[in-house]
Amino acid sequence: MLKYLSADYLFPVNSAPIKNGIIVLSNNNAIVDILSEWDTVPKGINIERYEGIIVPGFINCHCHLELSHLRGKIPKKTGLINFLKAVARGPKYSSDLIADEIIKADQAMYEAGIVAVADVANTIHSRERKLESKIYYHTFSEIFGFEPEIAKEAFIRGVELCEAFAPLSSSVTPHAPYSVSKELFRFIRMREDKSKQLISIHNQETEEENKFFRYKTGNFLDFYAFLNKNIDFFKAQARNSLRSVLPLLPQLQRILLVHNTYTSFKDINFVERYKKDVTWCLCPNANLYIEDRLPKIDLFIRSRLPIVLGTDSLASNDKLCILSEIKTLLAHFPQLSLEKSIEWATLNGARYLGIDATYGSLEIGKKPGLNLLTKTDGLNLTEESTLVKLS
Structure with missing residues (x-):
């Protein structure tokens, strides 16, 4: 009927x-x-x-489901370096607690009208829930390893985690410019140029990242000391992180640049001229939670490249809700229309994930999920x- x-x-x-x-x-x-x-x-x-x-149902293009147990555990507005330290030095939590919070977060996203998620994983904790979930998941097996000598070992671990998520959709991906060596980028590029899989990387979430790459100065030096890592091998690049790393990313893959809090007009032009298949991902509530700053949305609106939305994790957000992300953007950038923001939250995300035959728009034959936005004007x-x- x-x-x-x-x-x-x-x-x-x-x-x-x-x-x-x-x-x-x-x-x-x-x-x-x-x-x-x-x-x-x-x-x-x-x-x-x-x-x-x-x-249509919403697409969450950046999430860390496995960090859901860290809700409310990390102070707000202390900056990315302090956030990373808090995650690294935090207490150990039981597998049962982590699993329970993953289930709650997945259900909350479903009730918030999210039908598909691009999720970042460093562990296998989220696999069981993803297999049972009503939400479509693509899992990014995230790889760390800034020291050149551990590149092969880090890459093998990342591939093993990626394969452990089978039969779910998954791919290996670099974490961020400041945590992945050139050698490790080469391993990732060799694999992904053959498999034509998705890539996602945290980009310019703090100005300290750009300082580190340009001059090898700033708070990242303290962060590496905190981690007891010797980075004598790293030389200042005389250019920021995005310009240093984009040439190292796979040539044929759809690349997601996430956060972009300190991305400039010149950076955007550089990406557009580079002619790779790049999508910008904005996570406004997480940006406010960590750095108390939003990306320069006006610049991205004028970009010819597509924009999608994400929530980041409950370690850096009060809830995993795309409508909340949209409301934050509209409150801070009144020139942005609801219609355009809905496109970012639906069709653009579905296209990036390659699931737009089913999700992303209201078209005959699709099964995108339906959300009603109430109390509108x-x-x-x-x-x-x-x-x-x-x-």
Whole structure:
């Protein structure tokens, strides 16, 4: 039996909003039809009518599900270096506690209308839940290793973790410019250029990263000393981290640059000229939690490259909620439209993950999930707007 739903607006994402539009679903929640006129609905059909805006299910393009047990454990607004130290020196937690918090976080994301997640993993803790979850997951097996001599060992560990996530979608990925050596980047590039898998890397989350790469100065020197690592081998690059690392990334892969809190206009132009398949990922609430700063959104809006949204982890966010990320962006950048931010939160993410045949937009034949944004004002959100998951 078909189900008919309507709202003040439908946001198909791949086309203009439809005022008072009607979406028709099959028994398994696949889209059968999208109607713009009520008089085209057969007589006697019950239409579920809602106040608000119906949008596709959200795509969370950056998460660390396995860190969910660290909710509220790390102080806010102390900067990335102190955040990294807090994670590194934190107490050990039981596997049972970690598993329980992973389950809670996964369920919370599902209830928040998230249908797919690009998740970063350093352990196997999240595999069991991902196998059972109603959410689609791609797992990035994240590789660390700044010292050249440990590159091969670190790479083998990363590949083994990636393979342990089978049959789930997964790929190996570098953590960040300041934690991956050129030698380790070469191993990753050799593997990923053959497999054509996805790459995700933390980028310019703190200005200290750029200082370190340009001049080998700043707080990262203290961080390496804290970790008892000798970095005499590293030489100042006379250019920032993004310009140093982008040439080392695989040529054929879809690359996700995450955070970009201190990315400049010149950096964006550099990436565009480099002609790699790059997507920008913004995690505004995590940026405020850690550095108390947001990326220069105006610059990214003008970029020709796609933008997606992520939540980061519960170690650096109060909740894993894409609507909350959208509301933060709209509050700080009123020139950004809700329609554009929904595109970032849905279709762009689905395209990056390669799952846009099913997710990301309201189109006949797709099964993207439906979210209702309530207490809206025309085509805009309000402070009171919430989300109701419809399918």
